[in-house]
Amino acid sequence: MRSPKDFFRPLAVGAPAPVREVPFRPSRMIHFFDPGNEKMAAKVPDIAPTVDVLLGNLEDAVAADRKEAARSGLVKVAKATDLGDTQLWTRINSLDSPWALDDLLTLVTEIGDKLDVIMVPKVEGAEDIHYVDRLLAQLEAKAGIQRPILVHAILETATGVANVEEIAGASPRMQGISLGPADLAASRRMKTTRVGGGHPGYLVREDPHGADGSAPRATFQQDLWHYTLARMVDACAAHGILPYYGPFGDIKDTTACEDQFRNAFLLGCVGAWSLHPVQIAIAKRVFSPSPADVAWARKVIDAMGDGTGAVMIDGKMQDDATYKQCQVVAQLADALAARDPELRDAYAAAEKE
Ligand SMILES: CC(C)(COP(=O)(O)OP(=O)(O)OC[C@H]1O[C@@H](n2cnc3c(N)ncnc32)[C@H](O)[C@@H]1OP(=O)(O)O)[C@@H](O)C(=O)NCCC(=O)NCCSC(=O)C[C@](C)(O)C(=O)O
Numbered sequence: 001m002r003s004p005k006d007f008f009r010p011l012a013v014g015a016p017a018p019v020r021e022v023p024f025r026p027s028r029m030i031h032f033f034d035p036g037n038e039k040m041a042a043k044v045p046d047i048a049p050t051v052d053v054l055l056g057n058l059e060d061a062v063a064a065d066r067k068e069a070a071r072s073g074l075v076k077v078a079k080a081t082d083l084g085d086t087q088l089w090t091r092i093n094s095l096d097s098p099w100a101l102d103d104l105l106t107l108v109t110e111i112g113d114k115l116d117v118i119m120v121p122k123v124e125g126a127e128d129i130h131y132v133d134r135l136l137a138q139l140e141a142k143a144g145i146q147r148p149i150l151v152h153a154i155l156e157t158a159t160g161v162a163n164v165e166e167i168a169g170a171s172p173r174m175q176g177i178s179l180g181p182a183d184l185a186a187s188r189r190m191k192t193t194r195v196g197g198g199h200p201g202y203l204v205r206e207d208p209h210g211a212d213g214s215a216p217r218a219t220f221q222q223d224l225w226h227y228t229l230a231r232m233v234d235a236c237a238a239h240g241i242l243p244y245y246g247p248f249g250d251i252k253d254t255t256a257c258e259d260q261f262r263n264a265f266l267l268g269c270v271g272a273w274s275l276h277p278v279q280i281a282i283a284k285r286v287f288s289p290s291p292a293d294v295a296w297a298r299k300v301i302d303a304m305g306d307g308t309g310a311v312m313i314d315g316k317m318q319d320d321a322t323y324k325q326c327q328v329v330a331q332l333a334d335a336l337a338a339r340d341p342e343l344r345d346a347y348a349a350a351e352k353e
């Protein structure tokens with residue numbers, strides 16, 4: 001581990017200084033597209049204004065013989081498209097693959113000034129982040145990049161989960177972590193073949209009841225991902241970086257997708273991935289606090305003055321801690337309203353009610 005005194009020094013001569021705080025830019029949905037798929041790439045100019053983050057995916061879901069087409073497709077899209085204030089991210093291939101090195105060399109030198117975040121899959125420990133950290137610094141220096149490219153890890157191996165705290169704190173470049181439920185399920189030998197979401201077999205059953213104990217017993221499906229997500233949220237919060245739910249693979253089941261995203265939102269995540277255009281609106285709806293919740297938060301903040309003491313509002317006790325909870329909601333609403341005029345108007349209207 002680097003000494004705390006050296007933590008914020010650039011790792012290569014001529015590389016930009018690391019950030020001291022992860023900038024909070026709205027990232028309710030990280031929209032995945034395959035830049036080598038011409039039909040999808042052609043949709044980028046229309047999709048970009050509707051999403052917070054556009055991510056050119058080079059890893060899984062891109063066939064081995066299409067890896068180079070995806071990489072050069074991303075360079076082309078980044079150079080040709082004005083994304084406005086929509087962020088551009090990429091997911092590179094895993095560090096043990098034949099493509100990761102060329103992904104980094106090409107993308108940083110060709111479009112490093114346009115890339116906000118590089119997502120690294122299958123991160124197992126701090127050593128993976130340290131490798132990428134140094135290499136990025138060297139490439140940024142070579143390419144004359146003025147601001148550091150941030151790094152996002154996917155939590156998708158059992159070892160990664162065991163090391164999630166050290167991953168979160170491995171570098172000032174760490175922007176956030178996403179759950180990767182498919183690879184993680186395989187790595188753990190879980191017996192679900194789904195990409196995220198629940199499973200009908202993972203349940204608890206009501207106790208026997210009725211006269212002879214034979215009445216029908218209700219079952220309650222449980223969340224397979226709760227432990228991992230909660231652990232990831234704590235690791236991220238402790239290190240000042242941002243947690244995200246990952247993908248929900250049952251594209252047609254928009255209801256379950258919304259539920260899963262909402263659980264993640266309530267638990268502390270700031271966004272999720274959208275794999276298909278239909279998931280963009282779901283993520284937007286879920287990861288933007290409701291106008292009623294924002295109005296309530298502002299009411300509590302106003303009533304609490306300097307934030308100390310205790311007051312009663314509508315029958316509910318408010319104190320220093322609820323003031324802080326309300327600030328989380330109000331600050332998120334401010335950041336989203338600055339990007340999204342529709343939300344700004346909805347929040348303003350709810351406050352007047
Ligand atoms: C699922 C698929 C195959 C269905 O694609 P489709 O064409 O069969 O679906 P569709 O409903 O017929 O599509 C309608 C229209 O939307 C377009 N379209 C469809 N998707 C997109 C998109 N993302 N962005 C932009 N456009 C899109 C599509 O091209 C089509 O256009 P058209 O009307 O002109 O014909 C397709 O949506 C897709 O390839 N999505 C991305 C998949 C992906 O990136 N997977 C990797 C992330 S998940 C993961 O890696 C796991 C993890 C974390 O690693 C771990 O848990 O371990």
Ligand SMILES: [Mg+2]
Pocket residue numbers: 060121156180182183
């Ligand atoms: Mg994966």
